[in-house]
Amino acid sequence: MYVRVVRFTDVSPDRIEAVLAQIKESEGPPPGISATRLQLFVDADQATAVVLQHFDTAQGMAEAARIFDAMDVSETPGTRVSVDTCEVKLDITPP
Secondary structure, eight states: OEEEEEEEESOOHHHHHHHHHHHHHSSSSOTTOOOSEEEEEEETTTTEEEEEEEESSHHHHHHHHHHHHTSOGGGSSSEEEEEEEEEOOOOOOOO
């Protein structure tokens, strides 16, 4: 499993609500994106957000990155400040 970790600053409650509404209205990931899971974490006090985009393969993650990188900034939670592309080495869910 692979995860693309994207960090945003300048995140406002209005932008979060708009992004959440857009995601909820869609019928899954945008065309060309093979994400298997999406998580959004928001720290309202710091006006930051972290998005985790999960993929089965590194190739799927790379293909999605090209699409995400071309997105209009109005479709994101805020100002993108970093992107990490990670292979998951450990994922434990306690019983």
